[in-house]
Amino acid sequence: MDDYLVGVLSNIGVVSFVALSAYLLLLTGAISFGQQAFFAIGAYAAGVATALWGWPLAAALALGAAVSAAAAAAVGLPTLRLHGLYFAVATLAFAEMVRLLFELARYQVEIDGELVGPNGADGFRGIRYIFEHDLGPLQFLALIYGLLAAVLIGFMLMERSRLGVALRMVGEDEVLASLNGIAVARLKILAAGLAGALAGLGGGLYAHLTTYVEPRMFDVMLGVHSLAYGLIGGLGTAFGPLVGVLIDIGLLESIRPLAGYRMIVFGGLVALLLIARPRGLLDEAAVHWLQRAWRPRRRP
Amino acid sequence: MIDFLQNTIDGVMTGASYALLALGFTLIFGVMRRLNLSYGPSIMVGAYLGTLAHLHLAAGPLGVAAVTVAGAVLAGLYVERLCFAPMAAGAGIAAMVSSFAIWMQLEQAAILVLPRHTYPFPPLASATAWLGPFLLRLDQLIMLASALVLALGVQALLYGTRFGLALRAIIGNPTAAHLVGIDVRRATVLAFALASAVGGVAGFLVLASDAQVTPMFGMWATMKGLIAMMIGGLGSIPGALVGGLLLGVVEAQSQWYLGPQLRDLAAYVLLFACLVWRPGGLFGAAPVRDLARGRSL
Numbered sequence: 076m077d078d079y080l081v082g083v084l085s086n087i088g089v090v091s092f093v094a095l096s097a098y099l100l101l102l103t104g105a106i107s108f109g110q111q112a113f114f115a116i117g118a119y120a121a122g123v124a125t126a127l128w129g130w131p132l133a134a135a136l137a138l139g140a141a142v143s144a145a146a147a148a149a150v151g152l153p154t155l156r157l158h159g160l161y162f163a164v165a166t167l168a169f170a171e172m173v174r175l176l177f178e179l180a181r182y183q184v185e186i187d188g189e190l191v192g193p194n195g196a197d198g199f200r201g202i203r204y205i206f207e208h209d210l211g212p213l214q215f216l217a218l219i220y221g222l223l224a225a226v227l228i229g230f231m232l233m234e235r236s237r238l239g240v241a242l243r244m245v246g247e248d249e250v251l252a253s254l255n256g257i258a259v260a261r262l263k264i265l266a267a268g269l270a271g272a273l274a275g276l277g278g279g280l281y282a283h284l285t286t287y288v289e290p291r292m293f294d295v296m297l298g299v300h301s302l303a304y305g306l307i308g309g310l311g312t313a314f315g316p317l318v319g320v321l322i323d324i325g326l327l328e329s330i331r332p333l334a335g336y337r338m339i340v341f342g343g344l345v346a347l348l349l350i351a352r353p354r355g356l357l358d359e360a361a362v363h364w365l366q367r368a369w370r371p372r373r374r375p
Numbered sequence: 376m377i378d379f380l381q382n383t384i385d386g387v388m389t390g391a392s393y394a395l396l397a398l399g400f401t402l403i404f405g406v407m408r409r410l411n412l413s414y415g416p417s418i419m420v421g422a423y424l425g426t427l428a429h430l431h432l433a434a435g436p437l438g439v440a441a442v443t444v445a446g447a448v449l450a451g452l453y454v455e456r457l458c459f460a461p462m463a464a465g466a467g468i469a470a471m472v473s474s475f476a477i478w479m480q481l482e483q484a485a486i487l488v489l490p491r492h493t494y495p496f497p498p499l500a501s502a503t504a505w506l507g508p509f510l511l512r513l514d515q516l517i518m519l520a521s522a523l524v525l526a527l528g529v530q531a532l533l534y535g536t537r538f539g540l541a542l543r544a545i546i547g548n549p550t551a552a553h554l555v556g557i558d559v560r561r562a563t564v565l566a567f568a569l570a571s572a573v574g575g576v577a578g579f580l581v582l583a584s585d586a587q588v589t590p591m592f593g594m595w596a597t598m599k600g601l602i603a604m605m606i607g608g609l610g611s612i613p614g615a616l617v618g619g620l621l622l623g624v625v626e627a628q629s630q631w632y633l634g635p636q637l638r639d640l641a642a643y644v645l646l647f648a649c650l651v652w653r654p655g656g657l658f659g660a661a662p663v664r665d666l667a668r669g670r671s672l
Contacts, residue, residue, distance in 0.1 A: 342480030353466035
């Protein structure tokens with residue numbers, strides 16, 4: 076594979092983590108404009124762990140996910156009683172607060188005669204773990220997709236479990252869910268924490284993929300995009316957000332010759348798609364149909 | 376003390392522009408219960424058309440204002456037609472994401488027509504005056520007056536006319552409004568056009584006082600309008616006014632005392648605190664459960 080393709084595929088893989096994070100919250104009925112904050116926290120935490128503290132990559136990624144999960148659960152508490160647009164804007168406000176704090180944050184250590192670490196708005200350079208440990212782009216790609224596959228398997232198991240049913244039930248009707256004995260508040264915090272961990276894991280991978288992060292990368296645009304991916308690809312299955320990312324990045328890359336017009340084409344296509352399929356390509360009905368077609372029909 | 380008061384005056388002036396943006400936003404949300412992320416970008420389309428008229432037809436401030444408002448209304452109706460009209464009642468999130476997709480489209484279209492980063496925008500009135508120790512700018516006074524007049528006008532329209540009555544009926548219950556013979560579709564489109572026109576006025580006044588327009592304006596307008604609307608209370612006209620002014624004053628004070636970097640942070644802290652402590656905003660009722668639900672976003 077050529078480097079360009081590897082780069083595009085790596086990007087698709089990493090962005091899928093934020094898309095899945097927003098999707099997990101959408102299942103519980105929560106619209107978040109703020110998952111980019113946990114992506115950022117994961118990126119900075121994992122980057123600091125390898126570049127400044129010399130941690131191994133696995134531990135650093137785990138730290139990124141853990142810190143993001145804790146932050147997400149902490150935001151989940153005060154926003155617990157917010158719904159719809161109120162929740163969306165509260166998460167947006169939180170994410171912008173995080174971005175602006177990273178623009179102020181400075182934590183630099185001199186390593187080999189060079190200052191390394193987050194330097195406010197100038198960003199965080201020199202997250203060179205994959206070069207120092209001879210991880211090739213292909214190997215890193217394999218790592219991204221290996222983790223993504225594990226996450227997807229987790230989603231598939233969850234969707235079949237009582238937890239998955241409970242999450243969708245909370246998304247459909249919170250009152251009804253609580254009347255059925257579901258601990259709604261606990262479940263929502265759990266979902267927020269898991270979604271934060273997913274975004275944080277993606278962030279850690281992203282920081283090591285690009286070797287450089289800056290606060291500007293984690294603005295509202297990323298958050299709204301990751302929310303949109305689930306809606307474009309479909310809310311019926313965890314593969315939906317992946318399809319959304321694939322359509323966005325894949326299609327945008329392939330209509331590169333149209334450079335100046337691509338957002339006009341793409342924006343229009345998405346708007347038309349959402350008219351035809353308001354819950355995305357792979358919505359619940361499509362997933363149900365696919366499952367029926369997939370399984371051999373039993374005799375009546 | 377003088378500094379504090381001068382900051383407050385500056386903040387009220389800037390806040391007037393936020394209030395105007397929030398006014399249009401809250402009108403759309405109030406009537407449709409849907410978030411139009413393309414609100415700012417459609418104002419920007421109007422502003423870019425205004426700039427074109429200024430550059431090529433040498434239009435004066437009034438001409439540019441007319442073109443800006445007309446352009447914002449046209450772009451707004453395009454958004455309504457594509458993102459809101461065809462969406463079923465339960466598809467609020469899809470409508471919002473769709474309006475985001477059209478945002479990308481409008482922004483790119485604007486950049487295609489005028490590719491440079493900044494373009495001049497005709498200033499309205501750059502005169503300044505001293506009132507005692509305080510510095511006042513004429514164009515900002517016009518902005519404040521416009522915000523007050525438009526807020527009162529919209530309030531009068533909502534509570535003093537048959538059209539306003541129809542809109543309030545739709546806000547209360549669209550199905551019931553339809554059953555008593557209100558043309559819901561027509562009233563909704565008119566409200567959307569009105570909101571876009573208010574946004575167009577806001578855009579013109581802001582850009583005229585900046586004397587320039589950049590492609591960042593769309594995002595800026597959506598964000599400031601959204602924050603001011605949420606602080607004041609969704610769907611509330613006095614709320615939009617007070618939310619905008621409060622946001623302006625908090626920004627001006629924190630810029631002076633804490634520095635420009637902490638200014639935006641202060642605005643978001645204010646927003647987050649307002650949402651957590653008083654989710655309905657300063658003037659809104661406590662969010663009615665089913666209205667505030669994701670499904671009817």
